[in-house]
Amino acid sequence: MKILIVxxxxxxxxxxxxxxxxxxxxxxxxxxxxxxTAIDAINIDIKETDFDAIETFIKKTSIDLVVVGPEVPLVQxxxxxxxxxxxxxxxxxxxxxLEGSKAFSKEFMQRHHIPTAAYADxxxxxxxxEYLRSCDYPIVIKADGxxxxxxxVIAESKADAIKAIKxxxxxxQFGDAGGKVVIEQFLRGEExxxxxxxxxxxxxxxxxxxxxxxxxxxxxxxxxxxxGTYSPAPIISPEVMNKVQTNILDRIQKGFHQDGLDxxxxxxxxxxxxxxxxxxxxxxxxxxxxxTQSVLMRLESDLLSIIxxxxxxxxxxxxxxxxxxxxxxxxxxxxxxxxxxENHKVITGLDKVMNLAFHAGTKLADGxxxxxxxxxxxxxxRGKTLEExxxxxxxxxxxxxxxxKYFRRDIGQKALHRPx
Ligand SMILES: Nc1ncnc2c1ncn2[C@@H]1O[C@H](COP(=O)(O)OP(=O)(O)O)[C@@H](O)[C@H]1O
Ligand SMILES: [Mg+2]
Numbered sequence: 001m002k003i004l005i006v007x008x009x010x011x012x013x014x015x016x017x018x019x020x021x022x023x024x025x026x027x028x029x030x031x032x033x034x035x036x037t038a039i040d041a042i043n044i045d046i047k048e049t050d051f052d053a054i055e056t057f058i059k060k061t062s063i064d065l066v067v068v069g070p071e072v073p074l075v076q077x078x079x080x081x082x083x084x085x086x087x088x089x090x091x092x093x094x095x096x097x098l099e100g101s102k103a104f105s106k107e108f109m110q111r112h113h114i115p116t117a118a119y120a121d122x123x124x125x126x127x128x129x130e131y132l133r134s135c136d137y138p139i140v141i142k143a144d145g146x147x148x149x150x151x152x153v154i155a156e157s158k159a160d161a162i163k164a165i166k167x168x169x170x171x172x173q174f175g176d177a178g179g180k181v182v183i184e185q186f187l188r189g190e191e192x193x194x195x196x197x198x199x200x201x202x203x204x205x206x207x208x209x210x211x212x213x214x215x216x217x218x219x220x221x222x223x224x225x226x227x228g229t230y231s232p233a234p235i236i237s238p239e240v241m242n243k244v245q246t247n248i249l250d251r252i253q254k255g256f257h258q259d260g261l262d263x264x265x266x267x268x269x270x271x272x273x274x275x276x277x278x279x280x281x282x283x284x285x286x287x288x289x290x291x292t293q294s295v296l297m298r299l300e301s302d303l304l305s306i307i308x309x310x311x312x313x314x315x316x317x318x319x320x321x322x323x324x325x326x327x328x329x330x331x332x333x334x335x336x337x338x339x340x341x342e343n344h345k346v347i348t349g350l351d352k353v354m355n356l357a358f359h360a361g362t363k364l365a366d367g368x369x370x371x372x373x374x375x376x377x378x379x380x381x382r383g384k385t386l387e388e389x390x391x392x393x394x395x396x397x398x399x400x401x402x403x404x405k406y407f408r409r410d411i412g413q414k415a416l417h418r419p420x
Pocket of ligand 1: 140149150185186
């Protein structure tokens with residue numbers, strides 16, 4: 001079986017690593033891929049949004065299955081385009097609006113009584129600013145469309161909120177993505193990520209994870225794409241999970257049926273747990289990065305069989321088995337990230353890694369792996385306990401080196417030192 005994975009991040013390297021474990025897989029191609037997928041699979045030099053080139057490659061190479069990793073091609077309708085010619089894993093364009101439009105996803109949640117922050121949406125900047133008068137602060141301002149994780153502002157004051165509205169709606173900092181904004185109530189709590197497999201027959205949660213978004217230890221400093229993750233997420237107690245099942249997962253599944261949304265793929269649910277009550281912050285329509293690294297390392301079952309079941313609407317017929325062992329993933333970043341940083345630094349020590357180093361911003365040239373992005377690697381380890389997983393991951397962090405290497409030293413500590 002020949003598989004094409006679309007994307008170039010740590011998520012795609014992890015999916016390739018997991019799919020490769022099935023002996024039915026003869027070759028895996030990644031478009032455009034990174035330094036890690038160049039080693040473990042075959043990179044092809046096609047951009048994730050070049051639908052014509054992707055389609056031509058699929059036909060020429062007789063690809064049997066396509067897995068679409070990132071949100072941009074999903075929102076642009078890659079799955080609708082490919083479905084007539086090949087088996088493809090990922091939601092169609094209509095369903096991808098759950099990530100492509102925050103207003104669309106809030107309407108969905110409201111319509112189906114899924115707990116979420118109270119909100120209003122605006123296409124007129126004057127009305128948005130007018131509305132801010134009646135708000136309590138902090139308040140959350142979100143650009144409606146895709147903004148590569150940068151389109152959310154937590155405004156501490158009305159002046160900050162007005163500035164955010166101006167930047168998004170008038171200056172068009174995020175282009176068309178800011179043509180509409182969602183203004184929502186600030187929820188104070190602890191976040192967790194719950195990825196789910198979805199088809200028409202079932203919606204099955206994976207093991208929950210938590211990520212560390214900020215650049216500095218102690219959850220301080222500016223937000224990044226994610227500096228590390230761990231799974232399980234102790235905030236999702238069995239009691240909280242019961243509420244998630246009844247108030248969120250069951251209602252999403254029913255909502256998909258009622259609204260005629262034929263979702264097939266991964267639905268990522270961003271949760272905020274407020275005094276033991278789960279709320280949905282947002283949906284993504286694909287595997288999260290770097291949550292995927294931690295979650296798929298705990299998956300005992302074969303990923304290919306799950307993906308095939310989803311494509312055929314047979315998810316309800318299969319068993320998915322998870323390891324109880326915790327996993328920790330520590331991100332190694334380029335010095336300066338999330339601000340300006342330099343690329344093309346030689347990475348050493350990858351051959352001495354005892355656990356797993358998933359590549360994100362890397363590039364392979366003449367047998368040498370170079371840095372090629374802000375988040376360079378996700379170093380992940382599984383342990384009998386969370387502490388063991390942390391120690392194993394950090395031992396590998398020490399053997400890998402490149403100029404400017406930066407990482408947080410406290411990934412997973414939050415879960416280790418929870419007040420009980
Ligand atoms: N209503 C809210 N209350 C508190 N924090 C929020 C709220 N909405 C979003 N956030 C914070 O902002 C982050 C980004 O928001 P999110 O909706 O996930 O958008 P995106 O991932 O597209 O940037 C969240 O992970 C959370 O930390
Ligand atoms: Mg998010």
